[in-house]
Amino acid sequence: MTAGAPHGPVVVLGGGLAAVSFAGGLRSGGFEGGIVVVSDEVEPPYDRPPLSKEFQREGLPDKIRLDLSRARDVEWLRGTPACKIDTQRREVLLADDRRFGYGALVFATGASPRRLPALQDATLPVITLRTLDDAQRIRAGLGPGARLVVVGGGVIGLELAATARGLGASVTVIEALDRLMNRCASTTLAKVVAQSHLDHGVDIRLGRQVMGFEGPAIVLDDGARVEADLVVVGIGVVANDELARAADIACDDGIFVDRLGRTTCPGVYAIGDVTRQRNPISGRFERIETWSNAQNQGLAAARTLLDPTAAPYADIPWYWSDQYDLRLQVAGVSMGDEEIVRGEAVPGAKFSLIQLHRGRAVGVTCMNNVREFSSLKRLLGSVPLPDRAALADPGTDLRKLLAPPMAR
Ligand SMILES: Cc1cc2nc3c(=O)[nH]c(=O)nc-3n(C[C@H](O)[C@H](O)[C@H](O)COP(=O)(O)OP(=O)(O)OC[C@H]3O[C@@H](n4cnc5c(N)ncnc54)[C@H](O)[C@@H]3O)c2cc1C
Incomplete structure (x- = not known):
């Protein structure tokens, strides 16, 4: 048993x-006690990023299974949700009436897609994309000649739009705001992504709301009707x-945690x-x-559960997205009051963006520029901002520019 083990x-x-x-992480850290994982999904654990990309093209569930080899001797309970927790008795109740006592309880319940009330009673198929089952239903409706309408110009919708175009579907994207990827990309990046979709024949309607449907068409707030098969x-x-809220654990659309996952x-x-x-x-x-x-918050929580003095989790947030031949990687926050453009920010090009806020680097974006991403991410730590002209010049060797002074 390790020092702080429950x-x-x-x-x-x-x-x-x-x-x-x-x-x-618990097993790798030497924990030998019991681990029970309660999942409401029947499917063995799988990776979600391929659901909007490779899986739509290939349709192979076995290719997207998560590797469970490190998670040895775990009791997996699948197909039954937990429906209540009792933090006084330290007990979990499942929907099938089974009860489990716990030494430590970990919420890893993820998130669920928002629904669109205007399409609640639609007669055409309306699907959100979170689970393997969702992905399979979408895949069944895509193909040459299919008419896909994507509501929402965020990352997942745009990835699906790109994949669907590759499969020969016609695609319309409807976004309520006046730009794509509002929450997670700078304006410069969003424009490049929008242009790529236009170049691939996607019909993008910005600033438009879905009001309802009429037979096989959805109706927008400007009166336009967009016919759709899916x-x-x-x-x-x-x-x-919801289970955490019901147990009086502090939440606000998300369970509040500190850097130890508590x-x-x-x-x-x-x-x-x-x-x-x-x-x-x-x-x-x-x-x-x-x-x-x-992945990393999960590993960090395992470390701190076993040893409360372990380093707190403070990873800089980042994500990637693949759309057509665009591989984009974004770290930090994508808003700021200034932007350095390294290269030419146009579709098909390799470029990077650095967002600054009051002179401090707060976000970096790499487009088709995987090799620069980890160097640029260092700007978001404590590295002093180097000369801006050198940073903007794609010919500058970033490893040298951003190396610690001693290493230069
Ligand atoms: C289509 C798609 C594409 C994505 N692409 C990317 C990408 O390109 N790059 C990137 O960085 N991220 C991407 N993501 C995001 C990434 O996949 C998620 O951040 C990650 O999967 C979150 O993992 P999680 O374990 O926290 O939650 P989840 O994977 O959602 O797992 C939570 C599980 O808990 C279950 N559950 C909920 N309530 C209960 C309960 N009461 N009892 C039992 N079980 C319960 C849920 O059903 C679910 O199975 C994508 C996500 C999706 C959906």
């Missing part, structure tokens, strides 16, 4: 990436935090998309809905 089994709610990463709604997610209730932790944590760049409590956060 007395009694560790029960994890949710069986996605954060849960798998956490369980693997509508995919990608308008964001809400945290699956909630406001002793013995209860939370990791992944369900958490609301302090973003080390913005300083605000935010939900960080990325693959790298689910």
Whole structure:
């Protein structure tokens, strides 16, 4: 038994990436006690990023399974949700009436897609994209000649739009705001992404709301009717935090956690998309809905559960997205009062963007520029901002420019 290990089994709610990463981290850290993972999905754990990309092209569930080899000797309970927790008795109740006592409880319950009330009773298929089942239903409706309408110009909707174009579907994207990727990309990046979609024949309607439907068409607020065989709604997610809220654990669309993954209730932790944590760049409590956060916050929580003196989790948030031949990587926050453009920001080009706020680097974006990403990410730490002209020059060797003074 390791120093800070809980007395009694560790029960994890949710069986996605954060849960798998956490369980693997506990075992790698030497934890020999019981681990129970409760998942409401029947499917063995799988990776979500391929659902809007490779899986739509290939349709191979076995290719997207998560690697469970590190998560040894875990009791997986699949197909039954947890429906209540009792933090006094340290007990979890499942929907099938089974009860489990816990030494430590970990919320890894992720998030669920927002629904669009205007299309609630639509007669055409309206699907959100979160689960393998959603992805399979979408895949069944795509193909040459299919008419896809994507509601929401965020990352997941745009990835699906790009994949669907590759499969020969016609695609319309409807976005309520006046630009794409409003929450997660700078204006410069959003313009390049929008132009790429236009170049691939996507019909983009910005500043438009869906009002309802008429037979096989959806109706927009300017009166336009867009005929569709399939509508995919990608308008964001809400945290699956209802059991925590019911147990009086502090939540606000997400369970508040500190840098050790602790909630406001002793013995209860939370990791992944369900958490609301302090973003080390913005300083605000935010939900960080990325693959790298689910994985690394899960690992960090396992470390701190075993050793409360372990280094707190303070990873800089980042995500990637693949659309057509664009590979974009974004770290930090994408808003600022100044932007340095390294290269030419046009579709198909390789370029990087650095967002500054009051002279401090707060965000970096790399487009088709994977090799520069880890160097540029260092700007978001404590590295002093180098000469701006040198930074903007794509010919400057970043490894030299950003190397610590001693190493130069
Ligand atoms: C289509 C798609 C594409 C994506 N692409 C990218 C990408 O390119 N790059 C990137 O960085 N990120 C991407 N992401 C985001 C990334 O996949 C998520 O951040 C990550 O999967 C979150 O993992 P999680 O374990 O926290 O939550 P989840 O994977 O959502 O797992 C939570 C699990 O808990 C279950 N659950 C909920 N309530 C209960 C309950 N009461 N009892 C039992 N089980 C419960 C849920 O059903 C779910 O199975 C994508 C996400 C999607 C959906």
